[in-house]
Amino acid sequence: MVANVFLRGLALIYCQKKREIGKLGKYGAAFTASLTLFSAKNPIETKAFMALPITPLDKLSRNPDDMKTRMELMIMKVQSDFCKALEKEDAVKFKVDRWERQEGGGGVTCVLQNGSVFEKAGVNVSVVYGELPPAAAAQMRSRGKKLKEGKLPFFAAGLSAVIHPVNPMIPTVHFNYRYFEVQSEEERHWWFGGGTDLTPYYLNSADCIHFHSTLKEACDKHDKSYYPKFKKWCDDYFHIVHRGERRGIGGIFFDDLDTPNSEDCFQFVSECANAVIPSYIPLVKRHKLASYTKVEREWQLLRRGRYVEFNLIYDRGTKFGLYTPGARYESILMSLPLYAKWEYMQRSAKDSPEETLLEVLRNPKDWVDVSGSKPEELQQGQN
């Protein structure tokens, strides 16, 4: 598990001795000059991306069927689709930082800060490769991966995002989809991981049902066992243990996915990544003009304090990333909210909307049942 965490750290955030290669505006000269690179065989359409892919275009176009190429292009596309969907709701545009990692690979970090609808929105692609550090390899072995001693080439590609809206009636969303390869002698180990989860400040059953239903629908197209399994995994993972609370109302979370085959896994992960927009954007539209009070804003800030607690104390990717020398901490910590609050002995009134949320954070509930129909009590909650 720790090795996987290491790779998540690498895939999403890791940039050892990174070299910033300038802040390319989306329409910067270097970028527009290479919008499309035609190889003899495979044109790579980069026009829609937030920046050029990390892997050189000629290498991508030479290997169109390689899972590394397909994953990189998929996450570049979803990054762009998601950023553009968010920009449509906001008066402010994303700032795009394309960075390279000296040892191989790099990333594209897109952040929208102080927007009209989004207080802080970060959407990050990382594509890193090189040689697996011995400690990470040892941890992978202890997890069951059969890896030789010595040099182990690896590749990791991931897309990660956290969106903190201004309005406390819009939930925060987080998602993360990743792919890893490690080469050991003749064998190539590979696996996928990921998840999408929602952190509301005020509980709106219709939102929760819509969000979970959308994720379940994406899962069900691939394997009916996925949603219930990954929903529970999500509730278990996003646990602020010292408070006995979950970070939010969950979603899906999975790791080490390598069955039934890489094609099916890729299709499933692509499906999930593409389900983020339909799962979340309707909630933004629904609540972005809602009125709210100072008390509700303060409650949002307190809950953002809990978000910071989870990310800095428990989240394995964040911790591993930050402990790695030379980590690009700006990309790791883009997940933190613009503002957060900690109040000593804060208690919400009995039967208050704040307490209603806490009850669900303490005792996660099912928002859609396994058979796909909405639980009766939730149908009522939707009214």
Next chain:
Amino acid sequence: MVANVFLRGLALIYCQKKREIGKLGKYGAAFTASLTLFSAKNPIETKAFMALPITPLDKLSRNPDDMKTRMELMIMKVQSDFCKALEKEDAVKFKVDRWERQEGGGGVTCVLQNGSVFEKAGVNVSVVYGELPPAAAAQMRSRGKKLKEGKLPFFAAGLSAVIHPVNPMIPTVHFNYRYFEVQSEEERHWWFGGGTDLTPYYLNSADCIHFHSTLKEACDKHDKSYYPKFKKWCDDYFHIVHRGERRGIGGIFFDDLDTPNSEDCFQFVSECANAVIPSYIPLVKRHKLASYTKVEREWQLLRRGRYVEFNLIYDRGTKFGLYTPGARYESILMSLPLYAKWEYMQRSAKDSPEETLLEVLRNPKDWVDVSGSKPEELQQGQN
């Protein structure tokens, strides 16, 4: 080291399956009824304390020369002196929570929130005893303490405080003084630890020199080697590694102090604890009416974000405490500021006051030289 961390966690913050015993107002009936308990031999004066000591008064009065008694009474007194010194500067008073730990001991947590001068000030006493958990004992052994297998009675008493003022021109201060005993067969292991450190938002050389000079004076009365050694230890400990920054301009930090004898150690620790008021309160008085801008307030919030990063990611006491089942997280997390901020890619202008502070956080400097005189450059800085 980890075992020590465990004990620091216990001494300062730990309260397994704690039972809140009500929020005693400072002048609550239960308290005033027992202001002074006279035993035949040793009256224990509790009038000045924020609440009753944790150990029953009759037990304290029966063992006046026991280091456990002396430490508990010393930290209760310093807690009270410090809280009263802060209250003199503020329109708001401390809220006092006295709590008990089911397995033995408890604490007195004093918090002043949303004051006129202090945004959040927490001053916590813990006095806990019982049986050392096996994992902690194992870790202590790996650190060199010779402890038998099986049940190990322990005692830990500590005082800990973090003061976050409203005005960005007043620095945040933190201190922590603690005493431990572990009984193994015939041998009683004991040691002291502690430190005081300052986190300014804007660098004021006169403040830094005053603060360090006061600590050095306290150290020098006991051992001329203490200040330089503990000053470096402090700079090394409060290191936000991923940013390559210290949390603040340091102070002193020490652990495992058990020489030359327990009496001298206690006198030294008492001296340091009593040096907090003269080291810090003059800075509060000096700056509490200073004007400041919104930009300076936002910078203070960003630095408070760094404070949160250090405490949640690196501080061993906080981490160990939070990982302990049943920890009293309210007392652990009272160290966090009321508000904090994280901005993606925030950069301060060259030669700005913000950059001047950062330079010192990146490269800690000596504020007083070892011989006791102020370095020439700092004397200039004081003008």
